[in-house]
Amino acid sequence: MTNDTNRVAGVSTAGATTAPTRRDVLRAGAAAGGALLLAPQLRSLAPLPRAKAKSVIQIWMWGGPSHLDTFDPKPEAGGDYSGSLGAPIATNVAGVRIGELLPLLAKQAHQYALLRSVTHGTNAHETASYLVQTGQAAGDGIVHPCAGAVASLFLGREGGYRSLVPPYVVLTQPQGRFSEAGFLGARHKPFATGGNPALDPFVVEGVVAPGMDAQRQQARRDLLRELDTFGKALGDDRELEALREAEATAYDLILGDAGKVFDLSQEDAKVRDAYGRNTFGQSCLQARRLVEQGVPWVTINYQGWDTHKEHFQAMRRKLPEMDRGVATLLQDLADRGLLASTIVWWTGEFGRSPKVQWESPWNGGRGHHGRVFSALVAGGGFRGGTVVGASDRTGEDVADRPVPPATVLRSIYQRLGIDPKTRLPHPQGHEVRVLPDPDPGDTTRGLLREIL
């Protein structure tokens, strides 16, 4: 497998024919000292490369992380905007700087693309979460499935996925505010691990039962079978056959090798340290182990980003942990040759208001901000070392290249080989496609062509 993702932007085998042009542009941008802005029209006529990504790790920044303090710093806007984080740092990609609390991610900038102009204009958690993860506007009377459930549909059991580990895993708690699977139903809901990967053992609900050894599990299973008077009386009933199959799969996970994917103690202590010995860091490590086993979609539900109050204290506490986890994940995936086939998608439901709310009761807080915010995509064939779009001087509005959530999802689907025009199985037979068609005037055809 060609692993081009270790190298700095612009050297992609996938787009070899147009690479020189783009490289020239990049150099020009770098020389100018500004952010790297790629013209979306640049590759609009070139055929897009074929799907090469197999898995997605979605780092869901629940609550909405500040774009100014992460990937879109605005020191020039002054302290009322940058607060106490007014000194962004340079990355290993010329001309790209990010928040000062992300020094490790600054060394990985060649691996990822920053999307600095994602926009949907919604400031309510539920609706924004729904928009970012389904690509659909709320209110059409249909509850659309989120991207993880779509991946579970196309790349899960029906798509030839054979592992016993469920195809859509969330670490560690489900999001809860909307039904992830939508009308696709329970079959495509994520498997929420529960437990805490930073503790030993990582008690994955139902898979790992502390204090219950294999021998006792087996003895219990035998007892269960012996006491199945009803099942024996009923014989080969179809209903019960489904239960028996489900139970057999469950036992394969409990007693067989498949469940070992959750045994983080199999990892080298140094690797575990590198990810950070905290819930998020170990979740990143767990996510890598899952994609290594072929799990198509892993969501890390990373909570605590809804920082209305004392925002900067929270950033100083949380960003170093996030920095370490994500940077190590990117490096580890690259080192193992997995980054080419794994998309890492970092996003919240929105950003946070650029102007700091110094007054009480916020005491230096940031509110919800859906007009413009940042996301990160890496791997799976997305071109690293790049920046798509830009916000304005204060980070309040899109200045260039608005990116609606559907564009991010369409690009991810494209890398996964999921055709967004495919019709989804709706229980009442409504005609629903994976994504609505892009605006006919959109020269990018609703794709992040700059980085594909």
Place this chain on the structure above:
Amino acid sequence: MSMTSIAVCFLHDAPAESVQQCLSLLGFAGPDPRWRWHPPGLLTVVLAETPTPELLERVRRLAGLRSVVERSNGQGRTTRLGVDLGGGVIAGAGRLCIVAGPCSVEGRTQIEEIAALAAENGADAVRGGAFKPRSSPYSFGGLGEAGLELLAAAGARCGLPVVTEVLDAGDLDLVARYADVLQIGSRNMHNSTLLFRAGCHARGRPVLLKRGMAATLEETRLAAEYVQLGRLCAGFDEPRLMLCERGVRTFEPEVRFALDVAAIPLLQRTLQLPVIADPSHAAGQRDLVEPLARAAVAAGADGLLIEVHTDPDRAWSDGAQTLGPAAFGSLVRHVRALVAVVALLMVSLTARAQGSPFESSGPTAAVSRIDALVDERLRQLGLEASPPCSDGVFVRRVHLAVLGTLPTAAEARAFLADDEPDKRSRLVDAVLDRPEFAAFQAMRWCDLLRVKAEFPINLWPNAVQAYQRWIEDSLRRGMPYDQFVRTLLLATGSNFRAPESNFLRAVADRTPAGLAKASALTFLGARIESWPQERRDGLASCFAQVAYKSTLEWKEEIVFFDPTRPLGAGKSGRAAGVVLPDGSTQKVEPGADPRIAFTDWLLQEPSHWLARSLCNRIWFWLFGRGVVHEVDDLRADNEAAVPGLLEHLAAELLAAQWDQKRVFREILLSATWQRSPLPRSRDAGAAVHFAHYSIRRLEAEVLIDAICQITGTSEEYSSPIPEPFTVIPPGTRAIALADGSTTSAFLELFGRPPRDLGLASERNDRPTAEQCLHLLNSSHVRKKLESGPAIVRLLRSGNALDELYLTFLSRFPTAAERDAIRRHATAGNPRRVASDVAWALLNSAEFLYQH
């Protein structure tokens, strides 16, 4: 004031400062009568108040600390512990444990012959004294170490563990070297040093503690506490301790002591440890030993301590109460037979012999018009109907289907014991009158009516609560169904103050077309998408003048009739009227609400569509499948499985002035509904035509409620929407939750309907591997099963096996199940058996499925 005793055990190499720190944490500056140090490592403390968990946590973090316990008394233990005497002999695991032997070891031949005699007669252990506590200093005091050696050798020869008394703490090393079980006698029960040191002796030998001849039960428990603390201090987790009731001193001279039979269940219950009876010492005379032994066994003693000798009249001590070989042999036979009889009695009093636990041999004759119609259909198709279900299946089925609630063990037991022929109809009447009927039906209606605070219905929490209460209240008061329908369809007013107005808010699509679609689905059980355009538009125009406005109150919304709105696109004013679902046209006068035209038609049209649709739903709720399938797809070309059945039920409903309960009752009393779940035919048509009762997984809410009821636990439910946060009190049942968006991972996992569309198919009862993982192995369910107060109480009860089966499955265990459990018990650790059985029953198909 609540005094609390706690014991803090330190490791032997614990730093001295740790003990000091512990004392100062607990508020002691120096010597104090309220604390006491027991070398080598135990600190006991009496506190005026129960220590806070934080304080206990700080104590637990001290260096060199082994454990902190509150006074044990068996509290917190889930089941009576068996005690391993050595060599696999376990007291307290169901089998009566007989310990037999002479009062004292007199010589090699004597003890070997007696040990052989004991073994031949099926004793489980040999006893014999080498150190004898005697009332008189002139009596024989035992052979000492030589006696121990002889006893151990005799036990080894016949493969039985040996029990012998230790008199003095200084002899512990010596006695523990030979004995499998250390006996502490009556006269030493108050010797606290001996008790504690026996508990913490390094060999960890189990202790048999005899009650003092004038000790109260509480004194006996405190003595036991010394032993237990000793064991804790030495790091032994399991309290290998047995108590022995050996008679107490009374004013009665004709018996040596009075065997206190009540002490046996009392000590068992409070300490959760085996209690052995010693009828020999109580009797003081041979011929009383067996009657007392029988009394002890009938009272539930876990074992007997019997003095036996090959030649009792020449025994060196206690000859008068010692049995000879023949008397001992017959005693063992008699008490073992008695154990079996008692067990059998308990079973036969409660359980009635049945061939199959699922079927009864009662009459299969049709009892109602329902049965006549169904049987005729089955005859046409050549399908054989199954016989009636058993009483156990019936009591469970009727509770689950009508109340969404598992019958308790007591309810099941009472129903099974009832001999009257009309017991099924009495039970049906009783359940229809229970408050859970309204609660559970309200849940079903809330599914249909999409009662949900959040996206995409967005009713908002206040309105959800008001609406659900209105629905439940209507059902509880028995509001006639026509009135229920009319009220919902014609509602106007505030979502908070006129709860029924939420009917017109609870749709994701609030256009006239969306309201028409929801109304047709809810009341006609029909999917408007398949109707001709003209009828779809017609029904939509009935809702064209429904309008909404907000008020100054947060999230309040008023539903109102707005006659200024056009009746519909392309309609030439009001004169054209509206087209109704049957294709007829109804004129609507200017200023009149067109909803009235639809409602009047709905309640009067001659095909009784509304009534048929409700009856089909009731049938679906009770059978898991509609007479027309799917239950909400009524149309001319979707044939009923049994012709005429819905028409019959609809006529009954109308005759009963729209009283739904009358339809429930008629169905529940039919032979069709009471059929066995075991099919007689493998033909797929058998289930479709109700030849047997079709099984289906319990609904998510019913399942978690059943688990909570059995274990005595509750779930935490919350609503994520603030302003205001919905308060869901602890103990709220899942079937009573108003809001479909209430957060619950369990309900999500088990297919609770999202309440987005109101279709029956939104509920998903299919089993998945993730569900199995959760039930088999998750900490959520495990915690409930292992520490739920109700299941803990149940497992401690005398007849746990019957209670378990009645609780989980509403029936008694079969002989085969008893055997299987017995086999499991011999293979594993006995104290886990009961909890393993509870776990297996919870995961059994019989429990998980409505059948």
